[in-house]
Amino acid sequence: MKSNTTTKFLAISIITYAILAACMETGVSNGYISGIIVSILINIIMAVSLAFVTGYLGELVLGHAGFMGIGAYVSAIITMNMDLPMFIEFPLAIICGGIFAALVGILIGIPALRLRGDYLGIITLGFGEIIRIVLNNLKITNGAQGLSGVSSYSNFTITFIVVILTIVVLYKIINSRQGRVVVAIRENEIAADCVGISTFYYKTMAFSIAALFAGIGGGLYAHYHTVINPTSFGFTLSIEYLIIVVLGGMGNLFGTILAGIILGVLNEALRGFSEYRTIVYSLVLIAIMISRSKGITLQTIKSKFNIKLPTKKQRQEFASKGV
Protein backbone atom coordinates (compact mmCIF):
# COMPACT_ATOMS: atom_id res chain seq x y z
CA MET A 1 0.00 0.00 0.00
CA LYS A 2 2.64 2.52 1.12
CA SER A 3 5.56 0.73 -0.54
CA ASN A 4 5.41 3.41 -3.25
CA THR A 5 6.64 6.04 -0.81
CA THR A 6 9.45 3.77 0.34
CA THR A 7 10.63 3.24 -3.24
CA LYS A 8 10.57 6.98 -3.91
CA PHE A 9 12.46 7.64 -0.73
CA LEU A 10 15.10 5.03 -1.56
CA ALA A 11 15.55 6.51 -5.03
CA ILE A 12 16.06 10.00 -3.60
CA SER A 13 18.53 8.73 -1.02
CA ILE A 14 20.58 6.84 -3.63
CA ILE A 15 20.84 10.00 -5.73
CA THR A 16 21.79 12.06 -2.67
CA TYR A 17 24.39 9.47 -1.75
CA ALA A 18 25.84 9.45 -5.26
CA ILE A 19 26.16 13.24 -5.34
CA LEU A 20 27.75 13.47 -1.91
CA ALA A 21 30.09 10.55 -2.56
CA ALA A 22 31.13 12.03 -5.89
CA CYS A 23 31.91 15.36 -4.19
CA MET A 24 34.10 13.59 -1.69
CA GLU A 25 35.88 11.49 -4.29
CA THR A 26 36.63 14.35 -6.62
CA GLY A 27 37.82 16.53 -3.78
CA VAL A 28 35.06 19.14 -4.14
CA SER A 29 34.38 18.59 -0.47
CA ASN A 30 37.33 18.36 1.89
CA GLY A 31 37.66 16.40 5.10
CA TYR A 32 36.17 19.25 7.08
CA ILE A 33 32.96 19.22 5.08
CA SER A 34 32.77 15.42 5.14
CA GLY A 35 33.02 15.62 8.92
CA ILE A 36 30.08 18.00 9.06
CA ILE A 37 28.06 15.74 6.78
CA VAL A 38 28.65 12.71 9.01
CA SER A 39 27.73 14.74 12.11
CA ILE A 40 24.53 15.84 10.44
CA LEU A 41 23.74 12.24 9.51
CA ILE A 42 24.21 11.10 13.12
CA ASN A 43 22.05 14.03 14.26
CA ILE A 44 19.34 12.81 11.89
CA ILE A 45 19.39 9.33 13.45
CA MET A 46 19.07 10.89 16.89
CA ALA A 47 16.38 13.35 15.85
CA VAL A 48 14.10 10.92 14.01
CA SER A 49 14.27 8.45 16.89
CA LEU A 50 13.43 11.22 19.34
CA ALA A 51 10.67 12.33 16.98
CA PHE A 52 9.07 8.92 17.41
CA VAL A 53 8.52 9.43 21.16
CA THR A 54 8.15 13.17 21.26
CA GLY A 55 6.38 13.83 17.99
CA TYR A 56 4.31 10.69 17.54
CA LEU A 57 3.79 9.41 21.08
CA GLY A 58 3.69 13.01 22.28
CA GLU A 59 5.81 12.54 25.39
CA LEU A 60 8.51 15.01 26.28
CA VAL A 61 11.89 13.27 26.60
CA LEU A 62 14.85 15.31 27.81
CA GLY A 63 17.42 12.54 28.21
CA HIS A 64 17.88 11.26 24.69
CA ALA A 65 21.63 11.90 24.70
CA GLY A 66 21.91 9.54 27.66
CA PHE A 67 20.85 6.61 25.47
CA MET A 68 23.29 7.77 22.84
CA GLY A 69 26.02 7.68 25.48
CA ILE A 70 25.12 4.12 26.44
CA GLY A 71 25.30 2.99 22.82
CA ALA A 72 28.58 4.81 22.31
CA TYR A 73 30.25 3.30 25.36
CA VAL A 74 28.91 -0.24 24.94
CA SER A 75 29.96 -0.42 21.29
CA ALA A 76 33.35 1.20 21.91
CA ILE A 77 34.11 -1.21 24.74
CA ILE A 78 33.16 -4.15 22.52
CA THR A 79 35.37 -3.15 19.60
CA MET A 80 38.25 -2.22 21.91
CA ASN A 81 38.21 -5.56 23.65
CA MET A 82 37.60 -7.79 20.67
CA ASP A 83 40.06 -8.82 18.08
CA LEU A 84 37.83 -9.67 15.14
CA PRO A 85 37.79 -8.36 11.60
CA MET A 86 36.02 -5.03 11.26
CA PHE A 87 33.08 -6.31 9.25
CA ILE A 88 32.14 -8.66 12.09
CA GLU A 89 32.92 -6.69 15.21
CA PHE A 90 31.65 -3.31 14.06
CA PRO A 91 28.06 -4.32 13.19
CA LEU A 92 28.01 -6.52 16.28
CA ALA A 93 29.14 -3.64 18.48
CA ILE A 94 26.65 -1.20 16.99
CA ILE A 95 23.76 -3.63 17.40
CA CYS A 96 24.76 -4.52 20.97
CA GLY A 97 25.03 -0.82 21.80
CA GLY A 98 21.52 -0.27 20.42
CA ILE A 99 20.03 -3.24 22.25
CA PHE A 100 21.68 -2.27 25.51
CA ALA A 101 20.32 1.26 25.20
CA ALA A 102 16.85 -0.18 24.44
CA LEU A 103 17.01 -2.37 27.57
CA VAL A 104 17.95 0.62 29.70
CA GLY A 105 15.10 2.44 27.96
CA ILE A 106 12.63 -0.22 29.10
CA LEU A 107 14.08 -0.15 32.60
CA ILE A 108 13.73 3.62 32.83
CA GLY A 109 10.41 3.62 30.97
CA ILE A 110 8.65 1.33 33.43
CA PRO A 111 8.71 3.79 36.32
CA ALA A 112 8.92 6.99 34.25
CA LEU A 113 6.07 6.39 31.80
CA ARG A 114 3.54 6.31 34.61
CA LEU A 115 3.86 10.06 34.53
CA ARG A 116 2.92 12.42 31.74
CA GLY A 117 3.95 15.67 30.14
CA ASP A 118 6.24 17.96 32.10
CA TYR A 119 6.71 15.41 34.87
CA LEU A 120 7.94 12.78 32.44
CA GLY A 121 10.23 15.41 30.92
CA ILE A 122 11.83 16.12 34.29
CA ILE A 123 12.19 12.39 35.06
CA THR A 124 13.91 11.64 31.74
CA LEU A 125 16.15 14.63 32.34
CA GLY A 126 17.08 13.11 35.68
CA PHE A 127 17.74 9.69 34.18
CA GLY A 128 19.83 11.22 31.40
CA GLU A 129 22.01 12.85 34.02
CA ILE A 130 22.22 9.60 36.03
CA ILE A 131 23.51 7.82 32.92
CA ARG A 132 26.14 10.50 32.42
CA ILE A 133 27.26 10.36 36.05
CA VAL A 134 27.41 6.56 36.02
CA LEU A 135 29.61 6.73 32.91
CA ASN A 136 31.73 9.27 34.75
CA ASN A 137 32.37 6.93 37.66
CA LEU A 138 32.66 3.42 36.28
CA LYS A 139 36.05 1.85 35.89
CA ILE A 140 35.21 0.17 32.59
CA THR A 141 34.32 3.54 31.04
CA ASN A 142 37.59 5.06 32.27
CA GLY A 143 35.81 7.75 34.30
CA ALA A 144 35.91 11.38 33.31
CA GLN A 145 38.81 10.82 30.93
CA GLY A 146 36.58 8.71 28.74
CA LEU A 147 37.72 6.28 26.10
CA SER A 148 40.22 7.20 23.47
CA GLY A 149 41.66 5.20 20.63
CA VAL A 150 38.32 3.74 19.57
CA SER A 151 38.76 2.19 16.12
CA SER A 152 37.82 4.61 13.39
CA TYR A 153 35.25 2.39 11.71
CA SER A 154 32.41 4.81 10.93
CA ASN A 155 32.62 6.60 7.65
CA PHE A 156 30.28 8.48 5.39
CA THR A 157 28.98 5.40 3.54
CA ILE A 158 28.23 3.32 6.64
CA THR A 159 26.58 6.24 8.43
CA PHE A 160 24.50 7.04 5.38
CA ILE A 161 23.26 3.45 5.12
CA VAL A 162 22.34 3.40 8.81
CA VAL A 163 20.46 6.69 8.45
CA ILE A 164 18.44 5.33 5.55
CA LEU A 165 17.69 2.10 7.41
CA THR A 166 16.64 4.05 10.50
CA ILE A 167 14.29 6.26 8.53
CA VAL A 168 12.76 3.36 6.60
CA VAL A 169 12.24 1.26 9.74
CA LEU A 170 10.71 4.14 11.69
CA TYR A 171 8.52 5.10 8.75
CA LYS A 172 7.21 1.56 8.52
CA ILE A 173 6.60 1.33 12.25
CA ILE A 174 4.73 4.63 12.17
CA ASN A 175 2.57 3.24 9.36
CA SER A 176 1.72 0.01 11.15
CA ARG A 177 -0.88 -0.91 13.72
CA GLN A 178 1.68 -0.14 16.42
CA GLY A 179 2.32 3.32 15.01
CA ARG A 180 -1.40 3.98 14.69
CA VAL A 181 -1.91 3.13 18.33
CA VAL A 182 1.04 5.31 19.37
CA VAL A 183 -0.50 8.31 17.61
CA ALA A 184 -3.91 7.50 19.12
CA ILE A 185 -2.34 7.63 22.59
CA ARG A 186 -0.93 11.07 21.80
CA GLU A 187 -4.31 12.24 20.54
CA ASN A 188 -6.33 11.03 23.50
CA GLU A 189 -4.96 8.69 26.09
CA ILE A 190 -8.21 8.06 27.94
CA ALA A 191 -10.06 7.26 24.72
CA ALA A 192 -7.28 4.89 23.64
CA ASP A 193 -7.46 3.19 27.03
CA CYS A 194 -11.24 2.83 26.74
CA VAL A 195 -11.07 1.07 23.36
CA GLY A 196 -8.82 -1.58 24.86
CA ILE A 197 -5.31 -0.27 24.24
CA SER A 198 -2.73 -0.95 26.93
CA THR A 199 -1.28 2.53 26.79
CA PHE A 200 1.52 1.65 29.17
CA TYR A 201 2.73 -1.23 26.98
CA TYR A 202 2.78 0.85 23.82
CA LYS A 203 4.45 3.79 25.52
CA THR A 204 7.22 1.55 26.81
CA MET A 205 7.55 0.02 23.35
CA ALA A 206 7.89 3.42 21.66
CA PHE A 207 10.32 4.60 24.30
CA SER A 208 12.58 1.57 23.88
CA ILE A 209 12.51 1.76 20.06
CA ALA A 210 13.68 5.36 20.31
CA ALA A 211 16.40 4.31 22.75
CA LEU A 212 17.48 1.53 20.38
CA PHE A 213 18.15 3.94 17.54
CA ALA A 214 19.76 6.46 19.89
CA GLY A 215 22.14 3.70 20.97
CA ILE A 216 22.94 2.90 17.35
CA GLY A 217 23.58 6.59 16.69
CA GLY A 218 25.89 6.63 19.71
CA GLY A 219 27.82 3.64 18.34
CA LEU A 220 28.40 5.43 15.06
CA TYR A 221 29.43 8.57 16.92
CA ALA A 222 32.00 6.72 19.03
CA HIS A 223 33.58 5.05 16.01
CA TYR A 224 33.69 8.27 14.07
CA HIS A 225 35.20 10.61 16.66
CA THR A 226 37.31 7.81 18.22
CA VAL A 227 37.32 9.71 21.52
CA ILE A 228 34.31 9.76 23.84
CA ASN A 229 33.83 11.06 27.33
CA PRO A 230 30.76 11.47 29.53
CA THR A 231 30.46 15.20 28.92
CA SER A 232 29.84 14.52 25.21
CA PHE A 233 26.42 13.15 26.15
CA GLY A 234 25.12 15.83 28.47
CA PHE A 235 21.83 17.61 28.82
CA THR A 236 22.57 20.27 26.19
CA LEU A 237 22.90 17.61 23.50
CA SER A 238 19.45 16.23 24.41
CA ILE A 239 18.06 19.73 24.05
CA GLU A 240 19.74 20.11 20.66
CA TYR A 241 17.95 17.02 19.40
CA LEU A 242 14.68 18.21 20.89
CA ILE A 243 15.09 21.51 19.05
CA ILE A 244 15.47 19.64 15.75
CA VAL A 245 12.29 17.66 16.45
CA VAL A 246 10.26 20.70 17.46
CA LEU A 247 11.51 22.68 14.49
CA GLY A 248 10.77 19.82 12.13
CA GLY A 249 7.23 19.68 13.43
CA MET A 250 5.69 17.26 15.91
CA GLY A 251 4.78 14.00 14.23
CA ASN A 252 6.50 14.89 10.97
CA LEU A 253 9.37 12.62 9.96
CA PHE A 254 10.16 14.49 6.76
CA GLY A 255 10.36 17.82 8.56
CA THR A 256 12.58 16.37 11.25
CA ILE A 257 15.09 15.16 8.66
CA LEU A 258 15.06 18.53 6.92
CA ALA A 259 15.40 20.41 10.21
CA GLY A 260 18.38 18.21 11.10
CA ILE A 261 20.08 19.19 7.87
CA ILE A 262 19.20 22.88 8.09
CA LEU A 263 20.31 23.27 11.70
CA GLY A 264 23.52 21.34 11.03
CA VAL A 265 24.42 23.59 8.11
CA LEU A 266 23.34 26.71 9.99
CA ASN A 267 25.47 25.77 12.96
CA GLU A 268 28.54 25.59 10.75
CA ALA A 269 27.69 28.56 8.56
CA LEU A 270 27.54 30.76 11.65
CA ARG A 271 31.10 29.97 12.68
CA GLY A 272 32.04 33.37 11.21
CA PHE A 273 30.17 35.05 14.06
CA SER A 274 32.46 33.28 16.55
CA GLU A 275 31.24 34.04 20.10
CA TYR A 276 27.95 35.51 18.90
CA ARG A 277 27.15 32.28 17.12
CA THR A 278 24.81 30.86 19.74
CA ILE A 279 22.93 34.13 19.96
CA VAL A 280 22.38 34.26 16.20
CA TYR A 281 21.48 30.58 16.21
CA SER A 282 18.89 31.12 18.95
CA LEU A 283 17.44 34.15 17.21
CA VAL A 284 17.07 32.20 13.98
CA LEU A 285 15.34 29.44 15.93
CA ILE A 286 12.91 31.89 17.51
CA ALA A 287 12.21 33.46 14.12
CA ILE A 288 11.54 30.08 12.53
CA MET A 289 9.29 28.97 15.38
CA ILE A 290 7.20 32.12 15.18
CA SER A 291 6.75 31.94 11.44
CA ARG A 292 6.46 28.16 11.07
CA SER A 293 5.21 26.82 14.37
CA LYS A 294 3.88 23.65 12.78
CA GLY A 295 7.29 22.72 11.50
CA ILE A 296 8.60 22.13 8.05
CA THR A 297 6.20 20.17 5.89
CA LEU A 298 5.81 19.65 2.19
CA GLN A 299 2.64 21.69 2.55
CA THR A 300 4.41 24.73 3.96
CA ILE A 301 7.19 24.53 1.39
CA LYS A 302 4.67 24.26 -1.42
CA SER A 303 2.67 27.24 -0.18
CA LYS A 304 5.83 29.28 0.47
CA PHE A 305 7.16 28.81 -3.02
CA ASN A 306 3.74 28.66 -4.59
CA ILE A 307 4.17 25.20 -6.05
CA LYS A 308 0.81 23.77 -7.02
CA LEU A 309 0.55 20.04 -7.41
CA PRO A 310 -2.76 18.35 -8.21
CA THR A 311 -4.43 17.02 -5.07
CA LYS A 312 -5.29 13.38 -4.68
CA LYS A 313 -8.90 14.06 -5.67
CA GLN A 314 -7.87 15.97 -8.78
CA ARG A 315 -5.46 13.22 -9.76
CA GLN A 316 -8.25 10.68 -9.45
CA GLU A 317 -10.52 12.87 -11.53
CA PHE A 318 -7.84 13.18 -14.19
CA ALA A 319 -7.34 9.46 -14.15
CA SER A 320 -11.04 8.75 -14.51
CA LYS A 321 -11.29 11.20 -17.39
CA GLY A 322 -8.34 9.48 -18.98
CA VAL A 323 -6.17 12.63 -19.06
Add this chain to the structure above:
Amino acid sequence: MLEVEKISVNFGGIKPVDQFDLSLQKGELVGLIGPNGAGKTTVFNLLTGVYTPTEGKITLEGKLISNLKPFQIAKKGITRTFQNIRLFKSMTVIENVKVAFDNRINYSILDRLFNNKKYKDQEQWLHEEAMKILDIFDLGEYAEEQSMNLPYGKQRKLEIARALAGDPKILLLDEPAAGMNPQETLELRETIKLIRKQFDITILLIEHDMNFVMDICERLVVIEYGKIIAKGTPNEIKHNERVINAYLGQGA
Protein backbone atom coordinates in the same frame (compact mmCIF):
# COMPACT_ATOMS: atom_id res chain seq x y z
CA MET B 1 -25.10 -10.04 32.36
CA LEU B 2 -23.76 -6.96 34.13
CA GLU B 3 -24.29 -6.84 37.87
CA VAL B 4 -23.41 -3.76 39.84
CA GLU B 5 -23.68 -4.27 43.58
CA LYS B 6 -23.77 -1.30 45.90
CA ILE B 7 -20.81 0.56 44.45
CA SER B 8 -19.65 3.80 46.00
CA VAL B 9 -16.73 6.03 45.29
CA ASN B 10 -15.23 8.45 47.72
CA PHE B 11 -13.27 11.53 46.64
CA GLY B 12 -11.86 12.86 49.88
CA GLY B 13 -15.16 12.90 51.76
CA ILE B 14 -17.42 13.60 48.80
CA LYS B 15 -19.39 10.65 47.51
CA PRO B 16 -20.43 11.36 43.92
CA VAL B 17 -21.80 7.82 43.70
CA ASP B 18 -23.29 6.19 46.75
CA GLN B 19 -24.56 2.60 46.96
CA PHE B 20 -25.37 2.39 43.28
CA ASP B 21 -27.06 -0.81 42.09
CA LEU B 22 -27.73 -1.87 38.55
CA SER B 23 -28.44 -5.07 36.73
CA LEU B 24 -28.41 -5.24 32.94
CA GLN B 25 -29.95 -8.11 30.99
CA LYS B 26 -28.67 -9.10 27.59
CA GLY B 27 -30.08 -6.97 24.79
CA GLU B 28 -31.61 -4.31 26.99
CA LEU B 29 -31.52 -0.58 26.41
CA VAL B 30 -31.45 1.22 29.72
CA GLY B 31 -31.32 4.96 30.34
CA LEU B 32 -29.53 6.61 33.22
CA ILE B 33 -30.97 10.05 33.94
CA GLY B 34 -30.79 12.68 36.61
CA PRO B 35 -29.98 16.33 37.19
CA ASN B 36 -26.58 17.81 36.38
CA GLY B 37 -23.92 16.73 38.83
CA ALA B 38 -25.93 13.72 39.99
CA GLY B 39 -23.04 11.38 39.28
CA LYS B 40 -24.12 9.82 35.99
CA THR B 41 -20.77 10.17 34.24
CA THR B 42 -19.02 9.02 37.40
CA VAL B 43 -21.06 5.81 37.16
CA PHE B 44 -19.74 5.37 33.62
CA ASN B 45 -16.21 6.03 34.79
CA LEU B 46 -16.65 3.36 37.45
CA LEU B 47 -18.07 0.84 35.00
CA THR B 48 -15.20 1.36 32.56
CA GLY B 49 -12.44 1.33 35.17
CA VAL B 50 -11.44 4.98 34.83
CA TYR B 51 -12.19 5.14 38.58
CA THR B 52 -12.03 2.16 40.92
CA PRO B 53 -15.00 1.88 43.29
CA THR B 54 -14.10 2.28 46.96
CA GLU B 55 -16.96 -0.03 47.94
CA GLY B 56 -19.04 -2.66 46.21
CA LYS B 57 -18.31 -4.74 43.17
CA ILE B 58 -19.07 -4.98 39.48
CA THR B 59 -19.30 -8.31 37.69
CA LEU B 60 -19.62 -8.98 33.98
CA GLU B 61 -21.01 -12.43 33.17
CA GLY B 62 -20.09 -13.60 36.64
CA LYS B 63 -16.53 -12.32 36.53
CA LEU B 64 -15.35 -9.53 38.78
CA ILE B 65 -14.25 -6.51 36.74
CA SER B 66 -14.23 -3.67 39.25
CA ASN B 67 -10.53 -4.17 39.96
CA LEU B 68 -9.47 -4.05 36.30
CA LYS B 69 -7.93 -1.23 34.29
CA PRO B 70 -9.93 0.51 31.50
CA PHE B 71 -8.18 -1.32 28.65
CA GLN B 72 -8.82 -4.69 30.31
CA ILE B 73 -12.49 -3.88 30.82
CA ALA B 74 -12.73 -2.76 27.19
CA LYS B 75 -11.25 -6.10 26.10
CA LYS B 76 -13.81 -7.92 28.26
CA GLY B 77 -16.56 -6.17 26.35
CA ILE B 78 -17.58 -2.80 27.78
CA THR B 79 -16.83 0.20 25.58
CA ARG B 80 -18.08 3.73 25.77
CA THR B 81 -18.41 7.16 24.25
CA PHE B 82 -17.67 10.39 26.07
CA GLN B 83 -19.77 13.39 27.03
CA ASN B 84 -17.11 15.74 25.65
CA ILE B 85 -16.16 14.01 22.42
CA ARG B 86 -12.78 12.30 22.61
CA LEU B 87 -11.80 11.40 19.09
CA PHE B 88 -8.24 10.91 17.89
CA LYS B 89 -8.56 14.32 16.27
CA SER B 90 -5.68 14.48 13.85
CA MET B 91 -6.25 10.93 12.60
CA THR B 92 -8.54 10.13 9.73
CA VAL B 93 -12.04 8.83 10.32
CA ILE B 94 -11.15 5.28 9.32
CA GLU B 95 -7.99 5.27 11.45
CA ASN B 96 -10.09 6.17 14.48
CA VAL B 97 -12.04 2.97 13.95
CA LYS B 98 -8.93 0.93 13.10
CA VAL B 99 -7.34 1.78 16.44
CA ALA B 100 -10.28 0.21 18.20
CA PHE B 101 -9.74 -2.98 16.19
CA ASP B 102 -6.19 -3.32 17.46
CA ASN B 103 -6.99 -6.19 19.81
CA ARG B 104 -8.33 -8.26 16.93
CA ILE B 105 -5.15 -8.18 14.84
CA ASN B 106 -1.74 -9.28 16.00
CA TYR B 107 0.98 -8.83 13.39
CA SER B 108 4.32 -7.85 14.88
CA ILE B 109 6.66 -5.03 13.95
CA LEU B 110 8.84 -7.55 12.10
CA ASP B 111 5.85 -8.67 10.00
CA ARG B 112 5.41 -5.01 9.10
CA LEU B 113 9.08 -4.41 8.29
CA PHE B 114 9.12 -7.25 5.78
CA ASN B 115 5.66 -6.39 4.41
CA ASN B 116 4.81 -10.08 4.65
CA LYS B 117 1.54 -11.86 4.00
CA LYS B 118 0.36 -11.78 7.59
CA TYR B 119 0.71 -8.00 7.66
CA LYS B 120 -0.99 -7.51 4.30
CA ASP B 121 -3.85 -9.91 5.05
CA GLN B 122 -4.57 -8.41 8.43
CA GLU B 123 -4.47 -4.82 7.18
CA GLN B 124 -6.73 -5.81 4.31
CA TRP B 125 -9.21 -7.46 6.66
CA LEU B 126 -9.01 -4.49 9.02
CA HIS B 127 -9.75 -2.05 6.22
CA GLU B 128 -12.80 -4.00 5.09
CA GLU B 129 -14.18 -4.41 8.61
CA ALA B 130 -13.59 -0.75 9.44
CA MET B 131 -15.36 0.30 6.24
CA LYS B 132 -18.31 -1.95 7.11
CA ILE B 133 -18.75 -0.20 10.45
CA LEU B 134 -18.36 3.24 8.89
CA ASP B 135 -20.96 2.38 6.27
CA ILE B 136 -23.47 1.45 8.97
CA PHE B 137 -23.10 5.00 10.28
CA ASP B 138 -23.10 6.57 6.79
CA LEU B 139 -19.53 7.70 7.36
CA GLY B 140 -17.99 5.68 4.54
CA GLU B 141 -17.55 8.68 2.26
CA TYR B 142 -15.64 10.54 4.99
CA ALA B 143 -13.22 7.67 5.65
CA GLU B 144 -10.11 9.61 4.64
CA GLU B 145 -11.13 12.94 6.21
CA GLN B 146 -9.46 14.15 9.35
CA SER B 147 -11.89 13.34 12.13
CA MET B 148 -11.79 16.82 13.66
CA ASN B 149 -13.12 18.26 10.40
CA LEU B 150 -16.38 16.32 10.65
CA PRO B 151 -19.53 18.17 11.65
CA TYR B 152 -20.48 17.73 15.28
CA GLY B 153 -23.23 15.17 14.79
CA LYS B 154 -20.96 13.00 12.66
CA GLN B 155 -18.21 13.20 15.25
CA ARG B 156 -20.65 11.77 17.78
CA LYS B 157 -21.55 9.02 15.34
CA LEU B 158 -17.89 8.26 14.74
CA GLU B 159 -17.37 7.89 18.45
CA ILE B 160 -20.15 5.33 18.60
CA ALA B 161 -18.67 3.56 15.56
CA ARG B 162 -15.29 3.43 17.26
CA ALA B 163 -16.81 2.04 20.46
CA LEU B 164 -18.57 -0.67 18.44
CA ALA B 165 -15.38 -1.63 16.61
CA GLY B 166 -14.09 -3.25 19.77
CA ASP B 167 -16.96 -5.78 19.45
CA PRO B 168 -18.40 -4.95 22.88
CA LYS B 169 -21.13 -6.79 24.75
CA ILE B 170 -22.20 -3.61 26.48
CA LEU B 171 -22.08 -0.13 25.01
CA LEU B 172 -22.16 2.92 27.25
CA LEU B 173 -23.28 6.14 25.59
CA ASP B 174 -22.65 9.36 27.51
CA GLU B 175 -25.11 11.97 26.22
CA PRO B 176 -25.05 10.85 22.61
CA ALA B 177 -27.55 13.50 21.53
CA ALA B 178 -25.94 16.44 23.34
CA GLY B 179 -25.44 19.39 21.03
CA MET B 180 -27.29 17.78 18.15
CA ASN B 181 -30.01 19.52 16.20
CA PRO B 182 -33.47 17.86 16.02
CA GLN B 183 -32.68 16.30 12.64
CA GLU B 184 -29.44 14.79 13.91
CA THR B 185 -31.18 13.51 17.03
CA LEU B 186 -33.75 11.82 14.85
CA GLU B 187 -31.00 10.16 12.82
CA LEU B 188 -29.23 9.09 15.99
CA ARG B 189 -32.43 7.43 17.21
CA GLU B 190 -32.57 5.40 14.00
CA THR B 191 -28.87 4.56 14.26
CA ILE B 192 -29.26 3.24 17.78
CA LYS B 193 -32.20 1.12 16.73
CA LEU B 194 -30.14 -0.19 13.84
CA ILE B 195 -27.10 -1.14 15.90
CA ARG B 196 -29.27 -2.96 18.41
CA LYS B 197 -30.57 -5.08 15.58
CA GLN B 198 -27.20 -5.65 13.89
CA PHE B 199 -24.87 -6.11 16.85
CA ASP B 200 -27.05 -7.87 19.41
CA ILE B 201 -25.79 -5.52 22.05
CA THR B 202 -26.76 -4.17 25.47
CA ILE B 203 -26.83 -0.39 25.79
CA LEU B 204 -26.76 1.89 28.80
CA LEU B 205 -27.10 5.56 28.01
CA ILE B 206 -27.07 8.91 29.73
CA GLU B 207 -29.20 11.59 28.11
CA HIS B 208 -30.99 14.80 28.95
CA ASP B 209 -33.27 14.85 25.91
CA MET B 210 -36.40 13.40 27.51
CA ASN B 211 -38.29 12.75 24.27
CA PHE B 212 -35.32 10.76 23.08
CA VAL B 213 -34.95 8.82 26.35
CA MET B 214 -38.65 8.10 26.77
CA ASP B 215 -38.86 6.91 23.18
CA ILE B 216 -35.99 4.47 22.97
CA CYS B 217 -35.23 3.26 26.50
CA GLU B 218 -36.97 0.20 27.89
CA ARG B 219 -36.02 0.91 31.44
CA LEU B 220 -34.81 3.97 33.31
CA VAL B 221 -32.71 4.53 36.39
CA VAL B 222 -32.86 7.97 37.97
CA ILE B 223 -30.14 9.24 40.26
CA GLU B 224 -29.76 12.35 42.36
CA TYR B 225 -26.76 13.22 44.53
CA GLY B 226 -25.20 9.88 43.68
CA LYS B 227 -28.14 7.87 44.95
CA ILE B 228 -30.81 6.02 43.01
CA ILE B 229 -34.16 7.69 43.54
CA ALA B 230 -36.28 5.68 41.10
CA LYS B 231 -36.24 2.76 38.68
CA GLY B 232 -38.81 1.64 36.20
CA THR B 233 -40.30 1.89 32.74
CA PRO B 234 -40.41 5.33 31.08
CA ASN B 235 -44.11 5.55 31.84
CA GLU B 236 -43.64 4.83 35.54
CA ILE B 237 -40.78 7.32 35.75
CA LYS B 238 -42.84 10.05 34.07
CA HIS B 239 -45.41 9.84 36.83
CA ASN B 240 -43.04 9.30 39.73
CA GLU B 241 -43.53 12.11 42.21
CA ARG B 242 -39.93 12.12 43.38
CA VAL B 243 -38.48 12.23 39.89
CA ILE B 244 -40.78 15.06 38.89
CA ASN B 245 -39.65 17.09 41.88
CA ALA B 246 -35.97 16.30 41.51
CA TYR B 247 -35.54 16.42 37.78
CA LEU B 248 -38.40 16.42 35.30
CA GLY B 249 -40.34 19.34 36.69
CA GLN B 250 -44.11 19.84 36.65
CA GLY B 251 -44.40 20.50 32.94
CA ALA B 252 -43.24 17.09 31.77
